[in-house]
Amino acid sequence: xxxxxxxxxxxxxxxxxxxxxxxxxAALRRLERAARPLDPGSTRRRHLRxxxxxxxxxxxxxxxxxxxxxxxxGPGPGLDTxxxxxGLPPEVVLGILEREVIPPGAHPASGAHLAYIPGGGLYHAAxxxxxxxxxxxxxxxxxxxxxxxxxxxxxLRWVADLVGYPREAGGNxxxxxxxxxxxxxxxxRDAHDISGDRIHRAVLxxxxxxxxxxxxxxHVAGIGCVRVRTLPVDDGHRMIPEALEAALAEDRAAGLLxxxxxxxxxxxxxxxxxxxxxxxxxxxxxxxxxHVDAAYGGFFLLTPHGRRVLRGIExxxxxxxxxxxxxxxxxxxxxxxxRDGARLAASFxxxxxxxxxxxxxxxxxxxxxxxPELTKPFxxxxxxxxxxxxGTGPFRAALEEKLLLARHFHREVRALGFRTGPExxxxxxxxxxxPPGATPQEADRMNxxxxxxxxxxxxxxxxxxxxxxxxxxxxxxxxxxxxLREVEQALDLLRCQVEALS
Ligand SMILES: *Cc1c(COP(=O)(O)O)cnc(C)c1O
Numbered sequence: 001x002x003x004x005x006x007x008x009x010x011x012x013x014x015x016x017x018x019x020x021x022x023x024x025x026a027a028l029r030r031l032e033r034a035a036r037p038l039d040p041g042s043t044r045r046r047h048l049r050x051x052x053x054x055x056x057x058x059x060x061x062x063x064x065x066x067x068x069x070x071x072x073x074g075p076g077p078g079l080d081t082x083x084x085x086x087g088l089p090p091e092v093v094l095g096i097l098e099r100e101v102i103p104p105g106a107h108p109a110s111g112a113h114l115a116y117i118p119g120g121g122l123y124h125a126a127x128x129x130x131x132x133x134x135x136x137x138x139x140x141x142x143x144x145x146x147x148x149x150x151x152x153x154x155x156l157r158w159v160a161d162l163v164g165y166p167r168e169a170g171g172n173x174x175x176x177x178x179x180x181x182x183x184x185x186x187x188x189r190d191a192h193d194i195s196g197d198r199i200h201r202a203v204l205x206x207x208x209x210x211x212x213x214x215x216x217x218x219h220v221a222g223i224g225c226v227r228v229r230t231l232p233v234d235d236g237h238r239m240i241p242e243a244l245e246a247a248l249a250e251d252r253a254a255g256l257l258x259x260x261x262x263x264x265x266x267x268x269x270x271x272x273x274x275x276x277x278x279x280x281x282x283x284x285x286x287x288x289x290x291h292v293d294a295a296y297g298g299f300f301l302l303t304p305h306g307r308r309v310l311r312g313i314e315x316x317x318x319x320x321x322x323x324x325x326x327x328x329x330x331x332x333x334x335x336x337x338x339r340d341g342a343r344l345a346a347s348f349x350x351x352x353x354x355x356x357x358x359x360x361x362x363x364x365x366x367x368x369x370x371x372p373e374l375t376k377p378f379x380x381x382x383x384x385x386x387x388x389x390x391g392t393g394p395f396r397a398a399l400e401e402k403l404l405l406a407r408h409f410h411r412e413v414r415a416l417g418f419r420t421g422p423e424x425x426x427x428x429x430x431x432x433x434x435p436p437g438a439t440p441q442e443a444d445r446m447n448x449x450x451x452x453x454x455x456x457x458x459x460x461x462x463x464x465x466x467x468x469x470x471x472x473x474x475x476x477x478x479x480x481x482x483x484l485r486e487v488e489q490a491l492d493l494l495r496c497q498v499e500a501l502s
Contacts, residue, residue, distance in 0.1 A: 037087060051090040055098055059109075060123070063481065068112030068461030069105070076100040106461055108331070111481030114490055115463035117268055117296050118478040120328030128385035129330065132378040139378040140368045142361040149364050152380035158387070159321060159335050162301050164314030170341020172371040173333065173379040177295030177322040178213035180336035183371060184318035185217045185260075187343045188289040191317075192259050194223050202226040202259040203251050207239045207274070209267035211293055226259065236422045237272035237467075239263065241279060248286050260289045265310055266297020269465045269474070270421070271406070271428025273297055277312030284315070292316040295334070296478070297426050299326035302396045305403055309425050323383050326399060328480040333379060344370040398480045402427040405477040405487050412491050413475070416498060427477040430467060433498060444471040446501055453497040460490045 019027055040048065078096030081088075108119035139148040156171040174180045189195075194202045202223070206214065208230055218224050229251070231243045248258050261283040263274040276292060283290035292313050298321030300306025301313070313319060316339065323333040338344045348370050360369060368374045387395075406427040414420050418431040433450055434443045448471055451464050464473050475490060 048090055051094055055094050059102060063110050066107055066110050066112070067458035068107055068110055068114065069455060069458050070103050072104040108479070109481070111479050111483060111486045112460040112489070113479055114475045114477065114482065114486065115461045117325050117476055118482070119324055119331055120480055121330050122328050122386050122480070124386035124389050125329045125382040128382040132381045137378050139380065140366065140373065140375050141355065142364050142366045143357070146364070148378050148380065149366055151384055152367060153364055155380045155383050156335065156337070160337050163319055163337060165337055165339055168341055169337055169339050170344045170365060170370055171335060171337040172344070172367055174336060174371065175332050176324060176334040177320055178216065180295070180320040180334035181213050181293060182217040182220055183336045183344070184291055184320060184338060186221050187318060187338050187347045188260055188291060189221055189223055190347045191343050192289060194226065194259055198257060199223050199226055201255070201257040203229055203256050204260045204262055205229045205231055205244055205247060205258070206262040207231050207233050207264070209233065209237050209264050209269055209272055210262060211264065211268055211295065214262065214293065227256065236425065237267060237270040239274040239279060241275060241282060244279065244282055248282070258286055258288050260291055263290070263292045263316070265292050265294035265313060266300070266426050268296060269467070270430050271424050271426040273309050273425040276310060276316070280312045280315035290316045292319045295320050295322040296325050299323070300399055300403070300426055302392060303400050303403065306399070325478060327383065327395065328398070329382055333383060341365070348372060402477040402482065405482065405484065409475050409477070409487050409491065413494065416491070416495055429475045430465070430472050432470065432472045440470055447471040447473055449501065450494065450497040453500065454493045457493055460486060460493060462490060
């Protein structure tokens with residue numbers, strides 16, 4: 001992006017910087033006129049709104065036939081347009097978006113996106129974002145935004161009730177799971193005083209399925225050199241409680257400081273849910289902080305199956321959920337909850353003189369008191385509005401549908417001759433083409449070829465990972481637009497690919 005400085009005129013002529021009486025008024029009137037485009041009137045607003053909503057409508061009308069992945073054709077001319085001194089017409093600017101920004105790459109808003117952890121993009125949430133931005137209510141601190149802060153606290157309480165946390169729980173709406181995990185880890189660091197030479201003796205217990213954002217969070221929290229013990233997993237990629245107990249005993253005997261048991265509830269790779277109930281009991285007995293990363297899996301608590309699989313989550317000390325995954329919100333929504341809310345305030349309270357009359361409020365915790373942020377988007381609205389307008393019923397139905405789709409895919413992909421693990425815990429299925437007689441390296445190549453074949457076709461978007469060092473394919477049913485049609489399409493594509501191999 002190029003901004004040509006020579007094209008910027010001096011806003012105020014030098015002689016007008018300290019003009020006397022009338023000249024000053026004239027200069028102010030001129031400047032007010034020049035700045036007026038910043039605040040369009042109702043006719044211009046309607047024109048602009050129609051153009052923007054029109055683009056949104058065109059996008060949504062073709063979302064069902066849109067491929068899950070479009071290869072990047074490289075940069076187009078539009079994005080090299082310099083930021084102008086005088087604005088360009090909406091048609092021109094929105095055309096650049098429509099041609100060069102929206103089409104290439106993955107389509108997380110499409111039901112054909114079955115790779116990584118797909119996203120959502122609920123229309124109701126998009127309209128909530130628009131309202132949040134237009135009203136620009138301040139959601140960081142209670143005094144300027146009492147309604148916004150109350151709303152965010154109600155939304156957090158709804159999630160805390162879903163998890164089964166007590167009244168004294170606290171939380172924060174973040175930009176996503178990575179930041180939510182960072183906040184939880186900082187609270188756990190301070191609660192256990194992981195500082196000074198205790199850092200080097202502290203141990204965190206997890207499995208190979210732990211999300212990489214945890215390592216990042218430890219580093220950012222200044223405790224990157226705590227010991228991370230990678231425990232073995234069962235055939236469903238879940239932590240083995242007996243292995244945890246053995247590791248804890250060994251580490252205590254060696255004079256180390258067991259600090260955190262980290263359960264993953266819906267691993268990004270495999271969808272595996274660690275056995276939270278026994279892990280929580282062990283953590284409590286050993287005096288460890290029990291953190292559950294349920295960024296992907298947490299909202300399956302809305303379903304009876306999810307409640308069974310995630311049993312024990314209510315005993316955790318902190319938990320992370322990502323509404324931009326399994327609550328189908330647009331990107332930019334995470335939740336962190338801490339069982340003892342005072343722990344969050346202990347780590348993140350802090351205030352400046354300029355806030356002396358604004359913090360704290362006796363009844364409502366302000367987001368700024370329990371997170372690293374001060375000013376932040378009014379994130380609660382994009383979650384509250386869809387939940388209020390739709391109720392939880394359609395969310396529960398969509399999540400149950402995803403669980404069933406994963407089971408269906410698991411059965412059918414196995415019937416095609418792929419090797420799969422046990423039934424999926426949630427809605428991610430891993431599978432590998434592993435024909436008899438092929439060496440592991442040959443099988444790796446075949447799986448890469450199968451994936452590339454599906455990418456060339458593009459109708460659905462699948463991804464791969466490494467499990468025990470071997471290339472393994474994945475299918476993640478997460479989007480609210482993923483239905484039987486998309487999953488059957490994926491199975492068809494895979495059938496064509498393996499037929500081409502043999
Ligand atoms: C997605 C995910 C994260 C990271 O969350 P972001 O929202 O991408 O920052 C962390 N842990 C798990 C288990 C996840 O699925």
